[in-house]
Amino acid sequence: MKFEEFPKPSWLVMNIRAVFGRAYPRIIGVNRELSWVFFETVLPLLGVAGYVYVYKALEAPAQYIGYVIIGGAMTAYWMNVLWSMAAQMYWEKEMGNLELYLIAPISRMSVLGGMALGGMFSSSVRALSTIFVGMVVFGISLSLPDPLMFTGIFIFTMIALYGMGMMFASLYMLWGREAWHMSSLFTEPIYLVSGFYFPVKGFVSMLGNPGFWIAAGASIIPITLGLDGMRQCLYPGNRDGFLPLWLELAILVALSVLFLFLAKYSLAYMENLGKREGRLTMRWQ
Amino acid sequence: MAVNTAFRNHNPSARKRNIDTFKCSAWLGWQMESNWTDPFLFAVYSIVKPIAGSLILVVMYAIISAIGGNNDPQMFYYMFVSNCFFMYVGQVLFGVAQIVHDDREHFQTMKYIYISPSNYLSYMIGRSVSKLIVTTFAVVITMAFGIFMLGIPLSLFSINWPLFLVVMAIGIFCIMAFGLALAGVSFLTAKHQGGMNEGIAGVFYLFCGVVFPVSTLPAWGVAFAKVLPITYWLELIRRSLDLGAGLDQALVGTSTMVCLLILVVSTIVFTVIALIIFKAGDTVARQKGLIDMTTAY
Numbered sequence: 001m002k003f004e005e006f007p008k009p010s011w012l013v014m015n016i017r018a019v020f021g022r023a024y025p026r027i028i029g030v031n032r033e034l035s036w037v038f039f040e041t042v043l044p045l046l047g048v049a050g051y052v053y054v055y056k057a058l059e060a061p062a063q064y065i066g067y068v069i070i071g072g073a074m075t076a077y078w079m080n081v082l083w084s085m086a087a088q089m090y091w092e093k094e095m096g097n098l099e100l101y102l103i104a105p106i107s108r109m110s111v112l113g114g115m116a117l118g119g120m121f122s123s124s125v126r127a128l129s130t131i132f133v134g135m136v137v138f139g140i141s142l143s144l145p146d147p148l149m150f151t152g153i154f155i156f157t158m159i160a161l162y163g164m165g166m167m168f169a170s171l172y173m174l175w176g177r178e179a180w181h182m183s184s185l186f187t188e189p190i191y192l193v194s195g196f197y198f199p200v201k202g203f204v205s206m207l208g209n210p211g212f213w214i215a216a217g218a219s220i221i222p223i224t225l226g227l228d229g230m231r232q233c234l235y236p237g238n239r240d241g242f243l244p245l246w247l248e249l250a251i252l253v254a255l256s257v258l259f260l261f262l263a264k265y266s267l268a269y270m271e272n273l274g275k276r277e278g279r280l281t282m283r284w285q
Numbered sequence: 286m287a288v289n290t291a292f293r294n295h296n297p298s299a300r301k302r303n304i305d306t307f308k309c310s311a312w313l314g315w316q317m318e319s320n321w322t323d324p325f326l327f328a329v330y331s332i333v334k335p336i337a338g339s340l341i342l343v344v345m346y347a348i349i350s351a352i353g354g355n356n357d358p359q360m361f362y363y364m365f366v367s368n369c370f371f372m373y374v375g376q377v378l379f380g381v382a383q384i385v386h387d388d389r390e391h392f393q394t395m396k397y398i399y400i401s402p403s404n405y406l407s408y409m410i411g412r413s414v415s416k417l418i419v420t421t422f423a424v425v426i427t428m429a430f431g432i433f434m435l436g437i438p439l440s441l442f443s444i445n446w447p448l449f450l451v452v453m454a455i456g457i458f459c460i461m462a463f464g465l466a467l468a469g470v471s472f473l474t475a476k477h478q479g480g481m482n483e484g485i486a487g488v489f490y491l492f493c494g495v496v497f498p499v500s501t502l503p504a505w506g507v508a509f510a511k512v513l514p515i516t517y518w519l520e521l522i523r524r525s526l527d528l529g530a531g532l533d534q535a536l537v538g539t540s541t542m543v544c545l546l547i548l549v550v551s552t553i554v555f556t557v558i559a560l561i562i563f564k565a566g567d568t569v570a571r572q573k574g575l576i577d578m579t580t581a582y
Contacts, residue, residue, distance in 0.1 A: 039474070039481045039484060042484065043481065043483065043484015043485065043487055043488075044483050044484055044487060045487070046484060046487025046488050046490065046491045047483060047484075047486060047487035047490055047491070048487075049487070049491050050487060050490040050491040050495065050496060050497075051345075051496075053491065053496075053497045053501050053502065054342070054345060054364070054496045054497050055345070055349065056497070056501055057355065057360065057496075057497035057498060057501045058345070058346065058349040058350075058354045058355045058360070059349070059354045059355045060349045060352075060354050061352070061354075064349070079483075091391075094391060095579065176321065177317070177321035178321050178322055181321060181322070181330060184334065185330055185333065185334055187334075188334055188335075188337040188338040188341065189333055189334065189337035191337070191338075191341055192337045192338075192340050192341050192344070196341075197341055197345060198341075198344055198345050198348050199348075202344055202347070202348040203344070205348060205351055206344065206347050206348065206351070
């Protein structure tokens with residue numbers, strides 16, 4: 001059979017294949033190195049447990065231990081977005097894969113979508129194991145009277161978060177070593193402003209009006225409102241929520257659309273810029 | 286011909302080669318740490334990250350104090366000081382381990398270092414010096430932030446300087462030894478350093494009384510904490526600064542001299558173990574052909 005006679009897949013089929021093709025090494029391939037299960041799921045639990053004991057030492061109310069566990073679980077997704085979405089394009093450039101993606105007849109969004117899908121798998125394993133340990137070892141009790149709202153909050157947090165990761169990926173595509181340092185810089189400061197280990201409303205209690213604006217500013221990072229919404233869903237009746245749940249969901253939907261839109265355009269812009277400046281194949285800067 | 290002879294005659298001793306390797310790799314490490322951006326952005330980066338890490342604890346403490354929890358200021362000093370000095374563990378220990386993955390997978394220079402007359406161990410120690418400098422800067426900035434912005438009662442005259450300097454020297458030596466052990470493991474692992482480093486940090490963070498007294502842990506946790514040198518290192522730092530000392534019921538009965546002795550002995554033991562792990566990792570990696578492995582998931 002000649003090459004021309006092979007059926008040419010449609011644009012949609014090619015992109016779906018690209019999504020699964022890029023997700024494959026992260027779901028199947030990574031299991032060839034089973035050490036990741038230990039490194040990515042068991043060991044990070046210890047850091048979360050550290051924060052649990054801080055609250056125990058401070059004689060905090062029981063729900064704060066639950067807040068830490070939920071925050072600890074969500075760090076898996078934030079770390080994944082930072083290191084395996086945003087910084088991944090930089091890494092692909094360094095490894096020489098980026099040019100292969102660019103010459104393939106597929107959308108860059110499909111490649112990033114595949115990365116996101118694969119990354120969500122390992123992050124979810126880590127997040128679920130954190131919640132499991134929280135329930136078994138620290139005896140946290142979670143209730144879910146409104147599963148629909150919880151699911152909506154979680155799904156739109158993920159879409160907005162990974163959309164943000166895709167947008168960052170376009171920047172990181174052109175960066176050199178600053179990509180690594182920027183990801184590192186976005187760790188502790190984001191843990192702080194997004195309230196990974198305390199309710200973000202704590203800023204309002206501490207600082208009043210300026211605290212409100214800190215929390216509102218941090219809400220541009222989808223995980224801030226996602227975490228707050230999930231805490232409100234899992235601890236109904238608590239008064240630590242920053243905004244009403246329906247409003248948080250609406251903002252997350254808006255952020256999802258915004259970040260996916262920005263990701264598409266910033267990817268195209270950065271790719272063109274990279275081509276003009278000849279930076280897409282630069283390595284070891 | 287003359288050049289060739291001179292080259293052949295240039296055969297420095299192993300000690301000189303190691304010192305030269307140390308110097309060059311320390312310089313290289315500093316360049317890699319700092320020249321990715323302009324000095325201003327580098328300074329901002331070096332300040333924001335550690336202060337944000339400390340502020341997480343400040344906010345946690347403030348929230349719980351406001352709702353009627355434990356608001357003992359000594360507890361706050363304990364958390365702040367230990368967390369601040371724990372940066373050495375986070376940066377130096379994991380910086381050392383990360384060098385392996387950086388050289389092997391990112392810059393792909395490990396094989397070239399191996400075939401040069403340099404000793405990889407000397408090279409690693411040299412590279413970690415830059416991490417030490419950057420971390421010291423971050424610790425000083427964070428402590429200054431604590432003193433001037435959060436009212437931590439520390440003055441230069443209240444510090445037990447001899448104890449502080451001795452404890453710092455031993456502690457940093459110990460942390461670097463741990464880093465070498467992690468580097469030995471990193472020779473054999475795929476690009477998992479993020480999770481591994483985070484996890485090992487978690488072990489120390491959880492069991493060494495960094496942000497809460499060791500006595501808060503269950504009995505088995507207290508027993509484990511008491512064999513880790515970092516536990517004694519942090520306790521001795523708190524004692525030398527007279528901040529949050531005496532709060533930990535698990536260590537309150539142990540005198541400073543005994544703590545120091547345990548720190549020295551455990552550092553020696555862990556250094557020997559770390560060197561064995563490093564050597565074993567290096568040998569197995571060469572046997573299995575992992576020196577130039579790349580793992581891009």
